[in-house]
Amino acid sequence: MATQPSVPAEPAAAAPSAAPEPIAAQPGKVQAFLAKNTKVILAPVIGILAFLGLWAALAPMVDTSLGALPGPLEVAEQGAALYGEWQASNEAAAEFYAAQDARIAAGTQAMAFDYAGPPTFLDQVVTSLETVALGFILATVVAVPIGLAAGLSPIFNAAINPLIQIMKPVSPLAWLPIVTMVVSATVTSADPMLAKSFVISAVVVTLCSLWPTLINTAVGTASIDKDLLNVGRVLKLGTFQKLTKLVLPSSLPYIFTGMRLSLGVGWMVLIAAEMLAQNPGLGKFVWDEFQNGSSQSLARIMFAVIVIGLIGFLLDRLMMTLQNLVSRNHAV
Numbered sequence: 001m002a003t004q005p006s007v008p009a010e011p012a013a014a015a016p017s018a019a020p021e022p023i024a025a026q027p028g029k030v031q032a033f034l035a036k037n038t039k040v041i042l043a044p045v046i047g048i049l050a051f052l053g054l055w056a057a058l059a060p061m062v063d064t065s066l067g068a069l070p071g072p073l074e075v076a077e078q079g080a081a082l083y084g085e086w087q088a089s090n091e092a093a094a095e096f097y098a099a100q101d102a103r104i105a106a107g108t109q110a111m112a113f114d115y116a117g118p119p120t121f122l123d124q125v126v127t128s129l130e131t132v133a134l135g136f137i138l139a140t141v142v143a144v145p146i147g148l149a150a151g152l153s154p155i156f157n158a159a160i161n162p163l164i165q166i167m168k169p170v171s172p173l174a175w176l177p178i179v180t181m182v183v184s185a186t187v188t189s190a191d192p193m194l195a196k197s198f199v200i201s202a203v204v205v206t207l208c209s210l211w212p213t214l215i216n217t218a219v220g221t222a223s224i225d226k227d228l229l230n231v232g233r234v235l236k237l238g239t240f241q242k243l244t245k246l247v248l249p250s251s252l253p254y255i256f257t258g259m260r261l262s263l264g265v266g267w268m269v270l271i272a273a274e275m276l277a278q279n280p281g282l283g284k285f286v287w288d289e290f291q292n293g294s295s296q297s298l299a300r301i302m303f304a305v306i307v308i309g310l311i312g313f314l315l316d317r318l319m320m321t322l323q324n325l326v327s328r329n330h331a332v
Contacts, residue, residue, distance in 0.1 A: 070299035075306070078299040082121040089120045121285060121300075125307065128281035131198060132270045132315075135205025136263050142206070143213035143262070144255060148247065150214070151221020168211040172204050172269040176277055179203045197279035204273045209266035213258035220254025221247055256323035263319055267312050282308055 052072050062069035070078075093115040103109035119127070150157040183200050192199075224247060237245065248255075274283025286304050289297040 064298065066293060066298045067295060070302060074299045075302045078296055079303045081296070082300065082303065086120040086122045089117055089123075092117060119280060121304070124280065124282050124285045125311070127198075128270060128274065128283070129311070131201045131274075131279075131281060132205055132263075132266050134198075135202040135270065136209060136259075136266050138202065138206040139210035139262055139266065140213055140259060143210040143258070144217050147214045147217025147255075147258075148221050148243065148251070150218040151224075151251070152247070157218060157222070164211065164214065167207075168215075170208075172208045172273050173276060175204050175207050176200070176273055179207070180277065195280075197277065200277060201270060201273050201279045201281065205266040205270050208269040209262040212261035212265060213255065216254045216258025216261070217251060220251035223254075224250045252327055253323070256319065256326070260316060260319045260323070263315050264312060267308075267315060271308060 056071045056073070059069040059071040096115045096117075100109065100112060104112065146160070150160060180200050183196055183203065187196050187199065231246075270281065271283040271286070273279065274281040275287045276283075278284055278287065282304055286301050289300045289304070
């Protein structure tokens with residue numbers, strides 16, 4: 001029986017590519033998007049706007065010796081005025097140096113002098129940041145080794161624990177006169193590399209901010225898994241290798257938590273020390289404006305307070321970012 005030739009089947013038509021589903025047809029994704037942005041962006045914005053609204057509404061009701069409490073607009077205007085003063089100071093300094101260079105080139109002036117204009121608000125901000133940076137670095141250099149030793153040696157920890165508990169609550173206002181006398185007696189040069197006022201403020205920051213780093217480092221070191229240390233003994237690791245390969249990576253979260261706390265404490269301590277000792281910086285700016293007593297002084301003080309808070313927040317975010325970066329690269 002003859003078989004009929006099979007007819008080849010036609011290829012099936014390719015299914016049309018599915019069009020992307022509109023966002024409106026994805027209620028789950030829309031809700032997740034709104035929930036995420038409400039928590040991260042919308043809620044903080046609403047909170048800030050509500051605070052500014054209450055501030056603007058209640059400020060005129062508060063009378064002070066310098067007039068009504070300034071509202072957000074008045075404070076912002078003084079912030080812009082402070083920035084304008086900084087620009088004018090830079091222009092005056094540039095003109096001074098240009099004229100000085102011309103006199104030196106003409107032979108009417110033998111040597112160059114530095115511009116002696118008063119520091120502006122931004123100059124004070126930079127001075128405070130430099131001071132807290134030096135004090136924080138000194139505190140970290142002192143606190144981390146002592147904390148490591150205290151965490152590894154129960155005897156050493158028992159020996160220094162009473163001293164830590166006594167020194168930790170001491171106010172910066174108590175440290176300031178002692179540090180001032182010691183630094184004044186130590187730095188006797190007529191032209192020191194660092195100004196005495198700068199060194200005094202940095203040392204006060206160091207003495208008041210090293211304790212959170214020291215305590216957290218000791219706690220982190222003492223909580224290392226004993227099996228991990230036993231592995232180091234089996235491998236016959238030296239002291240340096242034990243610290244760098246086992247102890248430090250395991251203690252990093254505690255150390256950075258202490259450093260974040262120390263930096264926050266140092267920033268608060270610095271403002272108080274600058275106000276009391278009249279050392280250059282944001283604290284001195286606030287005190288000078290308070291003593292000035294002009295109609296703009298209160299708005300300038302409030303602007304400085306906002307800047308101090310913002311800088312403290314940014315310093316904390318910086319330390320958090322550094323902690324995440326270092327912890328990611330040094331996981332045990």
